[in-house]
Amino acid sequence: MITIYDIAKRAGVSVTTVSRVLNGYADVSPSTRRKVQHIVHELGYRPNAMARGLTTKRSMSVGVFFHDNVNTGLSHPFFLEVINGFKETIGAEGYDLLFFANDTLDNELKTFEARAKHRNVDGLLLWAIPEDDPSLAALVMSSIPSIILDLDLTGPCMGNISCDNFGGAVQAMNFLLENGHRNIAFVSGLLSTHSARERLLGYQHALQLHGIPYRPEWMLEGDYTEKSGYAAAKRLLKSGDLPTAVFCSSDMMAIGVMKALEEGGMLVGEELSLIGFDDIMMASYITPGLTTIRQKKHEMGVIAARALLELIENSDKVPEALTMDTELVVRGTVRPLAL
């Protein structure tokens, strides 16, 4: 391994000077600089991030906590898109991404904070974290710059980003209402999550605004999985008391609903309208295409990265709760109600 000592010796300067050149400081004579740079290239020198990090206390890396399969056993439907936006943006500023995977630590070391400090990451991105994770509270209060997705948490150094769950739900409802629907059932996500509660609120708000009574029997609780959507629709079917439209808190649940409805002999998009939430890839591939509320996934990653960078690079920055707007995507599952 080539170190700055090798460079220094070869160039006939001190390691300090080499370090200065490497870090682009101004107080080096042009000729020295050139000489050092030349040797750096010649020897194929690469700085050692650990050694640098030891002294500077920065690692130029950000940690990522991502709990997949929390309840579902499924992969997250749009992980890659968000993470790609995040990666591009943060990578352009010189950071690499550290995904925590190590599972051999003893209990004390398993907290978010401990693991982040262990790796000296400069910041943290958290996603799909259960709200009741025992070590989350400590992290919220910590001094580690972090951005958490889909959870309404802020702290001295923690900001959060969600899509406009409430607004998106209203958007979905408005589309249904504009199409003449007034009997609208709702399939909610796991109500222990912030997003699910917000979407439910949006549903209720839209109802209220239009003077439509809220019918608890039309509020079916699911858990964001296809299976739970399927089960919800089965319950609905069995009740015999059908709405003209169903608003699902996620596309995966909407797909489950579609399946159950079709099994029950109903033509989705004809006899019954359906709208989802998320706009996962599948929404445009199934038949009929699922009308839904799009989350801007790539953009969410970008915004998350920018917000985190600000928190890292400017400690005066007050963390915010950011909201991404949503978009209505019209496909085939909503039809105007024939009067």
Add this chain to the structure above:
Amino acid sequence: MITIYDIAKRAGVSVTTVSRVLNGYADVSPSTRRKVQHIVHELGYRPNAMARGLTTKRSMSVGVFFHDNVNTGLSHPFFLEVINGFKETIGAEGYDLLFFANDTLDNELKTFEARAKHRNVDGLLLWAIPEDDPSLAALVMSSIPSIILDLDLTGPCMGNISCDNFGGAVQAMNFLLENGHRNIAFVSGLLSTHSARERLLGYQHALQLHGIPYRPEWMLEGDYTEKSGYAAAKRLLKSGDLPTAVFCSSDMMAIGVMKALEEGGMLVGEELSLIGFDDIMMASYITPGLTTIRQKKHEMGVIAARALLELIENSDKVPEALTMDTELVVRGTVRPLAL
């Protein structure tokens, strides 16, 4: 920040002893060990990975190079499943995952090797890397333990894993042949990739084995994207010379083919049979369900992790080229040929 010096002072022992306890060495008296451990917990001490790495030359992290959007602008259809298997397995051995994202390095430092050494990763996982990447050749010959997916490359410290592309293609063809099809077109992936070439070979092999002449006009080159499958099918349709079945080198292309065929008024699964490759999630959600050759994705991640661990932990280990077997998944797009 609490260091082993703090622990040592408080416990009235030397830092060496603390280090010994921390690393679980045997030559420490039980009472000393207990005392140190107690203080470690009490003070909430967390080891500093960078400092440790500096001396040990190991980082307990493995680097991941993943080129998304290589040509397609699309997210990889089964990234998460593979990476989850990998992450679980490697995490259980104490490693974290470093995703290279930093894009600010100058050219000299942009090679795989340079970036890996910069971060002192103990091993490397590479995926979706263009075969002609200019810095790949150097990595192959390097002494960094690495596993590369879907590329037929081995080196002194590099092993690779692919699914059985050839065998899977034969499997697909056999199913078609068993169902009476003899006029079978093939939509290939990007022929600059190893997997696409192998699958083509499998197609040709099966043809030959059954004494069916290879018809170049029925070998349509695509690039793994839906769009290219769509275009291929359009060409086929226009030629007027239709096969009874089409074997697609990927599910995404098969989906494109389906779309084009349906636009052309053909009933896929009735008038024309179709089989894909990969078994992406979408394959089971579209209508009709796509018959395909499944790649065992999670398992692939697990195997990759195990292979990499072996390479890291045992430098005598000779890297191998591993092949994962595939599975036929029967859904609705293949029908026996009426005679």
Add this chain to the structure above:
DNA sequence: TTGAAAGCGCTAACAC
């Protein structure tokens, strides 16, 4: 504009 030297937190000879 340059260099000497200390120190970041940890491990590992080596000695006792």
Add this chain to the structure above:
DNA sequence: GTGTTAGCGCTTTCAA
């Protein structure tokens, strides 16, 4: 069983 000490490769005062 335990401690002393010398690094690991780098940055950063402080002096010159």
